[in-house]
Amino acid sequence: MAKVKVSRKSTRIDMTAMCDVSFLLLTFFILTATAKMPDPHPVDAPASTVQTKLPEDNLATITVGDNEVFFNVLGREVRRKTLERISEKYNVPFTEEEYTSFSLMEGFGVPVNQLKGLLAMEPAKRNEPGYQKGIPFDTINDQLSDWIKFSREASREFLNEEINSGKKDVKYVDLDIAIKGDADEDYTTIKRVIDILQDQKKNRFFLVTGLRDEDF
Amino acid sequence: MAELNTGGDGGKGGKVRSKKSNPGVDLTAMVDLAFLLITFFMLTTSLSKPQSMNLAMPDKNKEDIDDGTTEVQDDRTITILMGKDNTLLWYLGKFDEPLVAPTETQYGKDGIRQILLQRIAAVKKLYTKEGEGLIVIIKPSDKTHYKNLIDILDEMAITNVQLYAIGDISKPEVELLEEKGMY
Numbered sequence: 091m092a093k094v095k096v097s098r099k100s101t102r103i104d105m106t107a108m109c110d111v112s113f114l115l116l117t118f119f120i121l122t123a124t125a126k127m128p129d130p131h132p133v134d135a136p137a138s139t140v141q142t143k144l145p146e147d148n149l150a151t152i153t154v155g156d157n158e159v160f161f162n163v164l165g166r167e168v169r170r171k172t173l174e175r176i177s178e179k180y181n182v183p184f185t186e187e188e189y190t191s192f193s194l195m196e197g198f199g200v201p202v203n204q205l206k207g208l209l210a211m212e213p214a215k216r217n218e219p220g221y222q223k224g225i226p227f228d229t230i231n232d233q234l235s236d237w238i239k240f241s242r243e244a245s246r247e248f249l250n251e252e253i254n255s256g257k258k259d260v261k262y263v264d265l266d267i268a269i270k271g272d273a274d275e276d277y278t279t280i281k282r283v284i285d286i287l288q289d290q291k292k293n294r295f296f297l298v299t300g301l302r303d304e305d306f
Numbered sequence: 307m308a309e310l311n312t313g314g315d316g317g318k319g320g321k322v323r324s325k326k327s328n329p330g331v332d333l334t335a336m337v338d339l340a341f342l343l344i345t346f347f348m349l350t351t352s353l354s355k356p357q358s359m360n361l362a363m364p365d366k367n368k369e370d371i372d373d374g375t376t377e378v379q380d381d382r383t384i385t386i387l388m389g390k391d392n393t394l395l396w397y398l399g400k401f402d403e404p405l406v407a408p409t410e411t412q413y414g415k416d417g418i419r420q421i422l423l424q425r426i427a428a429v430k431k432l433y434t435k436e437g438e439g440l441i442v443i444i445k446p447s448d449k450t451h452y453k454n455l456i457d458i459l460d461e462m463a464i465t466n467v468q469l470y471a472i473g474d475i476s477k478p479e480v481e482l483l484e485e486k487g488m489y
Contacts, residue, residue: 112344138357140459140460276449279452294360295361299456
């Protein structure tokens with residue numbers, strides 16, 4: 091009987107092209123991913139089934155946890171303009187380095203008079219627990235209200251500049267405010283923050299929540 | 307493509323045959339790794355965006371809806387009182403003369419959601435006009451955790467209640483919570 095010869099073909103596939111493509115994609119995803127900045131006060135946001143995404147720019151976040159309030163506004167220019175206004179109101183002059191340092195800082199929680207000390211610190215040391223004790227937000231010393239007010243003004247000025255410089259796709263919108271509260275925070279603290287916002291006629295805002303499974 | 311050509315290069319005339327080992331590098335492991343990382347970055351970029359819910363509070367200068375300035379039917383108004391440790395009470399109508407007396411229930415799909423759905427169905431039968439749905443007044447107390455507020459707002463989104471407001475809790479209502487050991 092004649093033997094049927096099975097032709098021996100190599101089972102190996104050339105992986106080069108696949109490797110090229112996959113690394114191209116990998117590079118793309120690494121570059122587009124935004125690095126997560128460490129929070130000065132990590133909070134555990136409560137879960138909800140609503141899945142509205144937060145706006146990615148023109149946003150200020152108020153973090154509330156353990157009766158302490160932290161503030162962050164996105165955008166370097168807006169931060170800088172906010173600090174200029176704070177400096178004017180509280181009569182605290184800041185140097186150029188401190189402005190730069192502030193515009194790079196992601197969220198903070200100290201009273202205005204301690205801000206200089208915070209800005210002088212190494213960025214890595216700022217977020218050590220126990221150092222930042224929150225922005226005062228009681229009725230007597232309501233600095234949070236000023237931060238919100240000035241950041242809204244700063245955002246408005248920044249957007250106006252953008253529009254005046256001829257950028258077409260910039261529209262004037264009021265600064266969005268997001269409240270990121272800890273799940274175990276008492277309602278009184280949240281209520282106080284909401285009251286501060288409402289005193290400034292800011293009646294619409296976002297509540298940052300986590301993801302909840304469907305079976306709730 | 308990746309294999310190098312190592313055929314006989316015609317050495318010094320002699321028959322020195324180089325071994326025909328394949329110098330191609332096995333890229334399988336590398337591709338595996340690359341795809342693993344791609345998957346990781348793809349998932350994290352879309353998932354790390356924080357979720358949020360919109361909240362619109364009534365303007366402070368205007369009259370509240372339950373002030374009696376606008377005529378609101380009692381059987382359309384349900385009030386939720388929130389106490390400490392995941393407790394809540396609900397009643398229908400006015401606090402002084404409720405149509406359904408304050409009743410205890412729990413959060414989640416077997417508790418408050420069933421009640422809300424029942425009420426929505428009942429209101430639908432009574433009022434056929436557009437925009438006359440159930441009105442929910444949410445009253446958190448000072449001892450309520452923020453998580454519970456989100457839970458209730460979430461229920462509003464799930465049951466699709468169009469009219470709801472967060473109100474201030476009144477003193478008799480706090481006393482009632484106290485009486486039931488929820489404050």
